[in-house]
Amino acid sequence: MKIFVTGGCGFLGSHICEYYQSRGDEVIAFDNLTKFELSRTSYQVEGSRMYNASFLKERGVQIIEGDIRDKESLMSAAQGCDSIAHTAAQPAMTIAIDHPDLDLTSNVNGTVNVLEAARRYDVPVVSCSSIHVYGNGINQEIQEQEDRFVRTPPAIDESYPIMTGQLSPLHASKRAGELYVQAYTDTYGLKAATYRLSGMYGPRQFGGEDHGWVANF
Template sequence: MRPDGFREAPVAILGGSGFIGSNLADSLLSDGVPVLVIDNLSRPGVDQNLAWLAQKHGNQLAVETADVRDEDVLAPLLAHARAIFHLAAQTAVTTSLAQPSEDFDINLRGTFNVLEAARLSGRRIPVIFASTNKVYGGLPDVTVREEDDRCVPCDAGIRANGIDEACGLDFCTPYGCSKGAADQYVLDYAKSYNLPTAVLRMSCIYGPRQFGTEDQGWVAHFLLSALSGRPITIYGNGKQVRDILHVSDAVAAYRGVLARIDDIKGQAFNLGGGPGNAVSLRMLIEEIGKLTARNLAIRYDRERTGDQPFFVADTRKLEATLDWKAHVSWRDGVRDLADWLRRHRLEPEPARYVA
């Protein structure tokens, strides 16, 4: 689908049919900003997100089926964008371990292609990149103690505020390496080429339009399993702690970074729910049991490679820079996602998007 033409340059969202991308596209389109979604539609279910966007926003939305690995196709699509949000990625650690070459090509070579397209356009197109907390590795220097249902850092500062951007980078697993190297390329293009770039190192984002699987999108996966009566597998002891952030708050952060990009170019920011939204897997499962009024079947398996026992993002830099904060509490957000899943994922699938 292509509109006859935009009156103004669109915002390009690579991976725009995915979970965060479709929510970001909807937010921009709802404010009258034209959007170009670029996606290879490889992930099951994302065509439903495109159908939703197209039905809701019509000719303000343009869609191109393309892959970030195809530089010859990508460059002309991005040449006239007003800004680029780069969310296209291979997102699973497990897949990266099984297929490291593909992970490298998508996450690192693909990001390089995006940056080169922006640079070679001859225009200072902002590029905002979705990075990950995995750039900090397994955090071996963060010692934790185990309590009944969670891991707790021994360091009082980390307990109070989380992990900040000064934490040393320590890439682990092919996924961590590809995303981490891409993260650094994005930051360097601000230094080397004066391109207005920024990086958001995300913790666990969840919410409507998430097609959660065991390997990625675990909050939605746990909820879907519970609502469908399927067992949930926990890797490790379930005391791993993450700060979970509702997608509406993540979208606000991405848009805030774009609004301030000339002032903050070349910087990385941690993005997550912060200490107030820190939960262990066991805590989340207990809450899901209450929401669904079900006795959940839980299975335990060995810990996964590179899994952090504790990661909570210190978001004070982002809060101070953008006047941003997480508004949705994790319990309210999980309830919101459960309601959406009941309406949209446990019924017959809607009509699929056709290009």
């Protein structure tokens, strides 16, 4: 198979690329290699930005530098793929508040472009969303105890209410991306799925206060 991974040089994307490459699949990592978020941390920006790209190149993953907001370059790079894993995003709450236009174009316009590529080439797509679709209301259910934080109720199922409490541009853009995935499945019969992810951490993660902060521990 030929797997096309948006945001392939990011933390999550690089692990998806590594997984499929280890199976013997052909993998393309499509990434704009932005330094914007890393510039807000104490990391050595250039080395951190290129670390995952170098890791993937050594394993035979093709790297294409491009931006999901650029529809034509995305379409060209995705041509011939068998499936798409969409991990590219603006993930940070602070950046969304400071730059709502960047958040909108990345998380909404970019996701629609990815869906259009999947529709044009008639391939399935998996889109990565976030716990942010629940809004800030969920935080009111967390209580501090002597040695841990607990939440009542402990489980979140698919009937749990979303977009509650005070909302930010990031909440809005993440939910809008989900709605577009649903719209494309309903309207065009696109084979697509959305996963709501939270608290991910592990090797090759570079985080700061903005996002991925577990890496600092």
